[in-house]
Amino acid sequence: MLTGIYVRVSTQEQVNEGYSIGEQTERLQAYCTAKGWDVANVYTDGGYSGANTDRPALKQMITDIKQGKLEAVLVYKLDRLSRSQKDTLLLIEDVFNPNNVAFISMNENFDTSTPFGRAMIGILSVFSQLEREQIRERMQMGLDARAKEGLWHGGGWDPIGYDYVDGELIINEYEAEQVRKIHSLFQAGWPINRIRNYMNERYTTKTGGWKHDSSIQSALKTELYTGVINWKGNSYPGKHQAILTQETFDKSQKLYDERDSSKNGGKRYFQAKHMLTGLLYCAHCGGRYFAKGSFSGHKPNRTYRPYYTCYSRAKTNKRMIKDPNCMNTAFAVVKLDEIISDEIKKLIFNPYLLEQATDADDNSSEIKAYEKRISDIDKQLERLLDLYQMGLSQKDEVLERIDKLNIEKERLVDYVEQLEDDEPDLSIEETKAILLTAEEILNSDEKEKKRALTHSLISSIIIDGDEIIINWAFN
Structure with missing residues (x-):
């Protein structure tokens, strides 16, 4: 039986639970040998969460299943495939079963080729999802508790103006002065894009500098600078030292609201109506x-x-x-x-x-999408040339269509080259x-x-x- 071995581990699981890629792969290959199954491929998603199906190796395995390259899929544990009950059952019902591919979990010792195996998958999927939701709930409780204690939630980065030291925010005086300067310039009537240019020419921060309007807006709108912690719509007194007085912050908010929809130097801050227009x-x-x-x-x-x-x-x-x-x-x-x-x-x-x-x-995803279109154009050009040579269509119309496709292809090829060079x-x-x-x-x-x-x-x-x-x- 042609078997695809699927292996997944998130970084935290490998540290805490020992589900290493190598260990899973070795055990699953030995299992296939004992069963007399042929291993068609090993699909490995290292460092990916089981919370969703957006994983490269899993996507490749699904493609191979649909192309008839596999007869079975083997995993070490059910939650290696997914921690979501919905995703697990969708994969079984919409991918595995329609393509006559058995799903086997070595640890739980069942497969979907039997009614009992299908029933057990549904039951175990419930507990996998329950475990994930409990972890999320505990993490949220911890973050809620930190906010109520007046502590910054952390998250891997420090807000400009502070350094995150031993679980607390400590003022970074160089950056704090930049935050105050932004509020001062804004209250003096400077537009955001001018403030951005001014700050970016003169200062640096832990993030590199003030290269975008959104970074200036963040400095103007972040209430953290007044000594409070905002969490889930609530404000709590923070244990960190304030960079701005409440009066200074409130004045900036009032000015921001007044100028938000007004013209600024003949230009609006934003002109498109919808969030994703232009993207x-x-x-x-x-x-x-x-x-x-x-x-x-x-x-x-x-x-x-x-x-x-x-x-x-x-x-x-x-x-x-x-x-x-x-x-x-x-x-x-x-x-x-x-x-x-x-x-x-x-x-x-x-x-x-x-x-x-x-x-x-x-840019790999975007390049892939445009390369797909280039391939489609090549196929269309090939068909049009056949029509032209056989005289089965109006030659002028065919030539016009060929010219348009060639122009589009050249543009797409240039765009792909630009993407490959983009920083x-x-x-x-x-x-x-x-x-x-x-x-x-x-x-x-x-x-x-x-x-x-x-x-x-x-x-x-x-x-x-x-x-x-x-x-x-x-x-």
């Missing part, structure tokens, strides 16, 4: 996405429902159409905004994900600084601030059917 690209045709909408219902309950769609599919702007036959997925604005916000929040509460993302191959827009430390106020912004109703935050953290988002590929600015 979205179509993986099918290489075109941009934009937001449009329609009204539904009758007065007084008439509602406007905007959604993001590809220009090629919408055909509202001829200049923006890359492929008139493109039918890539459209997303409701509220749905896609929420998906991206959730991905940013994952970075806020799990610093390991941030470190992990910076280790990934730069990250953000350093890891700059990203951490931006994330300090990210949760507060994402949970607010301030659309312009949400858009500024999103555009600071993300370079582009590729839509490929139901798959959403985020290219982070720090990657």
